[in-house]
Amino acid sequence: MKKLVAAALAGSLLLTACSGNSGGSDAVEKYGSDTLKLYNWGEYMGEDLISNFEREYGVKVIVEYFDSNEMMYTKLQAGDSYDVLVPSDYMIERLMKEGMLQELDLSLIPNLPNLADGVKNLPYDPDNSYSVPYFWGNVGIVYNHNNVDPAVVEAQGYEVLRNTDYKGRIYIYDSERDSFMMALKALGYSMNTENPQEIQAAYEWLLEMNNTMDPVYVTDEVIDGMANGGKDIAVVYSGDAAYILDQNPDMSYWLPSEGTNLWSDAMVIPANAENPKLAHEFINYVLTYDASYSNSEYVGYASSNQEVLENLSGPGGYYEGNAAYLPRSGYEKDEVFVDNPTLKKTLSDLWIKVKAAK
């Protein structure tokens, strides 16, 4: 996936250079400025998303990347100005609460009805007043079905990550939210719990995992690691899992019956955006069939466009038969993260203690 970033980066640089003097003045007339500042996750855009947008609208896009919602939030608080951001559900909730977003003018986003059923009426912003979904998915277990019996994974769910038969053969995602989600779900609790006993139990669950399983803690390295068969089991975001399954036929995907984190990342316009008009145009563009299709096909995350989703996962589609591409919807044990800064801090402190324990 690192190659994707490099390619996307090179592509956007090249096209920024090319489109610099083409039709800029029309765009200035129409939007007030011909530059869009986009702040998105790394490894999260199709290789021609930006270049096509620049060509079609005669504008320049400056892209910056973040690797966690918290990093993005810190930069935003420092006063940096962007036109479009792509944070996750709970972070959008926080930004809305703190008045850091501007309300969308939905008349400028005529493609909104294209939204996939799974990302309509999301709890944090049911009317899309502030946000328009970009990608969505869940979190599941990727495992090598040659070395790990599928029946064991399906019977044990997250508990397989504490099965000492697989000691030294697991990756754990290095983030307190994802690891506590796994532990809380394994114990049958809500991942948004504030009950100290449940959190303590999850802490002990993770501590035992750390002390007995010899896990390797990774973030984006998990993608290449599993694609190369570096380990046998990992808990992975669905879009990355779709990519891993696409690259390595030995890998399978399993969504534990204990439930998982159903998440979505959505495009928002910060209150201090300099070019909100062009920002609306970009959001509308991402929802078009063509843009969304190549974006989703390239990255592996589930499209927010219903038709694209059906075509990519359906018969003859690129992700036909890829268990990780199409997110499970309507399962009652799946939950969405709720913004809770106090809980996050507690979990973050516990998580560093888990990792430091041995």
Added chain:
Amino acid sequence: MKQFRSMVYPYVGWIAAMIVLPMLLILLYAFTTPGNDVATFRFTLDNFSRFFSDSVFLAVLQRSLLIAVLTTIICVLLGYPIAYTIARGSEKSSMFWVLMITMPTWINMMVRTYAWVGILQDDGLVNSLLGLLGLGPIKMMYTTFAVVLGMVYNFIPFMILQIHTSLTKMDKSYLEAAADLGADRMQSFLRITLPLSLPGVLSGITLVFLPAVSSFFIPKLLGGGQYVLIGNVIETQFLTSGDWNFGSAISLIMAVIIMLSMYITRKVDTDPATNGKGD
């Protein structure tokens, strides 16, 4: 000289803005409670008692110091002979080797450390070569070995350059005098070269120990996150927990430890018994 006095002001301004102000902010954060706005500070020692009352943090501190000391020792043991050999060569070859040693530091440290992942991993370069010889794969990634190796690799140029500089500055006539007085090579090394190069070794130690003890990137990448060092704890406090107060307190504790070790180093440095003038 007086007319050049005013040229110091920009430097003073720079120090104030880039060193003193951030240090004061860390000090302020370390002794206050989270969540208070600028107008009302509530001073507290909670951040410090939280650190010292938790065995996990103390274990992390101990581990960080241990790895940093180990790194420093290896850097001295490897760096000294290298610097000595370089300094003994002709000026031209000496310049060449110094260039070779500095060259890797032109590349971003993150990229260089990433390269080690490719070399050390289970199906990496070393294990492929071992495989050709029929030797089984050795697990090197995510071990103490990988972390220490990464640190030594990144920090040893500072050691070599410091020692090299002090060796080349040395007045060669001392050695000639020693030879005249009948000292053999071993004696003149132990009684002249070594003592005279000690200041270089000591500043090399400081330059290696400081980044090693606070490094958070190398343990994260080569230690697979299992080797949580004090730098990682500080990083987490600032980037994910958002607890700047606790993070500042740990930074301050580290600063005190570092200042103490520098004080001790300087003490050794100025001690006449060790710099050869006492004999």
